[in-house]
Amino acid sequence: MTAKPPPIPFNRELDFEYGRSDRVSPLIRRVIAPNSGPFSFYGTGTYILGSGTVAVVDPGPLIDSHLEAIKAAVAGETVSHILITHTHIDHSPLAAPLKAWCGAPTYGYGPHGSGKIEQGVEVEEGGDRDFAPDVELRDGDVVEGDGWSVEALHTPGHTSNHLCFQLPEEAALLSGDHVMGWSTTIVSPPDGDMKDYMASLYRLAERDDAIYWPTHGAPIETPQDYVRALIAHREAREAGILDCLSDGMIRIDEMVPRLYAGYVPPEMYPAAARSVLAHLVWLVEKGVVSADGPLSIDAAFRPA
């Protein structure tokens, strides 16, 4: 019997209109880009911090109408900072034209894959390879604005360069794609890393942030309980993978239907397979599982 992950209390409600700037808290406004999809929900939520002199967080994908919507939202104000949670193509590419328009410097951990390159791992998958921040932030760095400040939290896992931004004035955490309320996040090797992702979840569970503002979807208002549900879900998924292996399944494409039937539609199985690979990479690192040859989606895995 395969262990089934416990349900996660997802919230797929969202009151919005594309291009409209909504004040969602005293210090935060949000404009949503029209890039809905299976991984981006209704689209990228670009956050604007402060009033008068503001930061723009995750300008989003290269969509002209979204750039115009951000410009309209900050009309008559000064953009002093452009903050980037990570370098996926639905987050960072619009930073370049926004910077060309407003002149503000960009802040982020580093180029795509930079957290892995530091560990000697070459990242070959997609991502926004054109973005490099003007200012590289490290864990604990504080960025001060006019009436707002954020502390960078390095939260690798979804990507190796993922940052969350904590806004102390509201005990709020801009959680990027690390923790989203509408869905679990994608953890796809080699840049995505399950061990790092779990460590980043445990770290958030220990904190006392009052609310999370993810890039996609509605805020999370019971964040520690939600993070604990994500941890339990991934732990149960790992147990399910170990069950598959002890039942003699050796290939990821055999395991995915057994693990995900009823959870995700078959067209999402390729993404689910990346997640199973991420778990298996970590199990190999832990010495629990062995693989024939390089760790890839086609490798054969066995209990060690």
Ligand SMILES: [Zn+2]
């Ligand atoms: Zn992402």
